[in-house]
Amino acid sequence: MAPSSATHVLLSPAELSYLHSSLALSPPVRPDGRSSTQFRPLVAESDILPGANGSARVCFPDGTEAIVGVKAEVEKSRWRPSEEHGVHLGTGGGDLEMDNDDEGERVSGKAAGKGLGENSWAEMSIEIPGFRDDDALPVFLAAMLTEALLACGDLKDRLYINRGFHWKLYMDILLLSQPLSYPLPLLSLTTHLALLSARLPKLKSELDEDPLFDDDWDASAYLYPRDSAGKRLDRPPVTLLVMAVGDNIIFDPTTEELAVAEAVLAVSVGDSTSSPKAPSAPSNLRLLSIRTIDPPSRLTPPGVANSMNTATGGNAPASSQDAVAQREGMEQQGVWNPPRGGMRRGLIGKMIKTVVEKGGVAEEVLDGLAAVES
Amino acid sequence: INLPGGILRKRTAVDELNIRTFFTEGDLLVAEVQSIFQDGSASLHTRSLKYGKLRNGCFMSVSGTGGGGGVVRARRHVFTVTTAHGGGEVDVVLGVNGYIWIAKHVEPETKGKDVSITRIEESVSSSIYSSQNDEIGTETRREIARIGGCIGALVDNGVRVDEDMVMRAYEASLDVEAEAGAGGSDEYLGGERGRRVVEM
Numbered sequence: 001m002a003p004s005s006a007t008h009v010l011l012s013p014a015e016l017s018y019l020h021s022s023l024a025l026s027p028p029v030r031p032d033g034r035s036s037t038q039f040r041p042l043v044a045e046s047d048i049l050p051g052a053n054g055s056a057r058v059c060f061p062d063g064t065e066a067i068v069g070v071k072a073e074v075e076k077s078r079w080r081p082s083e084e085h086g087v088h089l090g091t092g093g094g095d096l097e098m099d100n101d102d103e104g105e106r107v108s109g110k111a112a113g114k115g116l117g118e119n120s121w122a123e124m125s126i127e128i129p130g131f132r133d134d135d136a137l138p139v140f141l142a143a144m145l146t147e148a149l150l151a152c153g154d155l156k157d158r159l160y161i162n163r164g165f166h167w168k169l170y171m172d173i174l175l176l177s178q179p180l181s182y183p184l185p186l187l188s189l190t191t192h193l194a195l196l197s198a199r200l201p202k203l204k205s206e207l208d209e210d211p212l213f214d215d216d217w218d219a220s221a222y223l224y225p226r227d228s229a230g231k232r233l234d235r236p237p238v239t240l241l242v243m244a245v246g247d248n249i250i251f252d253p254t255t256e257e258l259a260v261a262e263a264v265l266a267v268s269v270g271d272s273t274s275s276p277k278a279p280s281a282p283s284n285l286r287l288l289s290i291r292t293i294d295p296p297s298r299l300t301p302p303g304v305a306n307s308m309n310t311a312t313g314g315n316a317p318a319s320s321q322d323a324v325a326q327r328e329g330m331e332q333q334g335v336w337n338p339p340r341g342g343m344r345r346g347l348i349g350k351m352i353k354t355v356v357e358k359g360g361v362a363e364e365v366l367d368g369l370a371a372v373e374s
Numbered sequence: 375i376n377l378p379g380g381i382l383r384k385r386t387a388v389d390e391l392n393i394r395t396f397f398t399e400g401d402l403l404v405a406e407v408q409s410i411f412q413d414g415s416a417s418l419h420t421r422s423l424k425y426g427k428l429r430n431g432c433f434m435s436v437s438g439t440g441g442g443g444g445v446v447r448a449r450r451h452v453f454t455v456t457t458a459h460g461g462g463e464v465d466v467v468l469g470v471n472g473y474i475w476i477a478k479h480v481e482p483e484t485k486g487k488d489v490s491i492t493r494i495e496e497s498v499s500s501s502i503y504s505s506q507n508d509e510i511g512t513e514t515r516r517e518i519a520r521i522g523g524c525i526g527a528l529v530d531n532g533v534r535v536d537e538d539m540v541m542r543a544y545e546a547s548l549d550v551e552a553e554a555g556a557g558g559s560d561e562y563l564g565g566e567r568g569r570r571v572v573e574m
Contacts, residue, residue: 011402011433012427012429013401014402014427014428014429014430015402015429015431015432015433018429018430018431018432018510019432021510022515022519025512025515029509029512029515029516029519031434031519031522032519032522032523032526033433033516033519033520033522033523168428200384
């Protein structure tokens with residue numbers, strides 16, 4: 001079941017029709033005058049919780065606010081038999097089979113811990129006021145954000161400590177305000193910022209000993225490390241809401257705009273893992289996942305045309321079947337009809353391209369977020 | 375007509391089934407609050423022809439926060455702005471509850487004719503209970519968006535919202551846009567630009 005924008009649409013048919021026709025123009029005229037790729041300004045701060053490994057808070061201008069705390073705990077790993085068991089022991093043991101080391105590296109392809117991470121090492125919990133933990137909305141949001149996070153880069157591999165222990169990452173996402181709008185982009189941005197600021201204490205022990213860490217927090221390493229110039233090598237993913245009306249693709253939709261959308265996608269993008277990043281590469285970003293979201297417009301009742309409205313001199317249909325039949329034949333300007341049918345493939349392709357291309361929207365968003373200093 | 379519910383969005387009146395021919399759930403209308411009952415329901419009157427269903431425009435809701443801002447009681451809550459860039463005339467309805475309606479102005483059919491009180495039914499146009507929008511041009515839509523942005527900027531910066539301030543904010547926003555020069559569709563009046571508009 002696809003997730004849906006849970007808030008009910010409280011707009012009259014005349015308003016829906018006005019909004020829809022405004023957004024279907026080219027270029028679209030949005031109710032607040034923004035361009036189709038313009039985002040609303042937001043307030044963001046990171047590293048605000050001293051007790052957490054990483055944290056962030058983001059406020060959107062429509063009044064919604066979210067806070068995310070990232071905590072890491074050392075956990076004992078389950079013992080797993082692996083195919084490269086023999087080789088694995090070799091590289092772990094140290095002075096045994098030194099001549100096999102190079103081969104071992106090639107076969108299992110690891111520099112410490114590569115490929116050994118597990119999906120269960122990252123756990124996300126989302127709290128939205130007014131919803132229980134097992135309601136559909138928090139569960140779907142958690143699933144979408146987790147899948148994007150685990151698909152991107154080698155986060156889980158960085159959580160590996162040694163064969164017996166690993167870091168378990170707990171991300172607690174709290175929506176502080178009421179869900180006035182679909183919370184996905186807000187929560188995703190806040191999680192992104194929290195992960196960017198997250199640090200893990202430096203490991204002092206060697207290899208497979210019980211882990212011992214440096215007490216000096218200044219020596220800790222960022223979960224998403226930076227190179228010597230301070231530029232981040234890798235970034236957590238971000239999920240954006242993209243909607244379409246007619247041929248127009250609109251970003252950062254408000255609740256009213258979502259209410260008249262014909263198609264809504266939640267697109268997750270992350271940094272591409274291929275290196276080196278050539279400046280002439282088509283894009284530095286990778287598409288991680290796309291989820292369709294049921295637009296609330298489909299649940300709205302259709303508007304009544306003047307010809308069917310007794311108050312304006314028309315004839316009201318005798319039964320609801322007649323009403324439907326009359327509406328089918330009618331293509332009236334100014335009357336709201338909830339959208340029907342699916343999304344065209346060309347449209348989906350266009351939406352993805354606008355997000356992922358070089359100089360596209362996702363790059364702008366990620367660069368903007370990177371500029372938020374703790 | 376007594377309608378339960380204290381906000382402008384209509385709820386079903388259980389007894390008055392005939393009302394469904396005029397209004398259905400989810401319609402937006404402007405009305406005068408006659409009285410408020412103790413249980414919170416209000417009695418709304420749409421006596422005059424200037425009240426009734428709203429169409430051809432866009433709704434916004436602003437709250438009275440920001441210290442001294444919000445919609446204040448004034449002499450005129452419904453006024454018309456003659457807009458630039460060929461946008462025509464735009465009606466603005468400011469509700470003291472913070473609900474604002476900005477729409478294209480539609481000339482009533484009786485303009486130019488004398489209407490006497492006893493013949494008021496004749497002047498009722500057939501379209502006052504219509505849910506169907508008329509044709510609205512792109513420039514008009516842009517100006518509606520601009521006025522919405524002005525009002526939002528006024529509220530965000532704690533300035534009171536009434537006819538005078540809205541008109542001044544609108545003119546200031548035209549000046550700001552003229553200064554900025556290029557960037558035709560960059561009409562967003564939130565944040566920085568909104569503040570500049572308000573300072574003027």
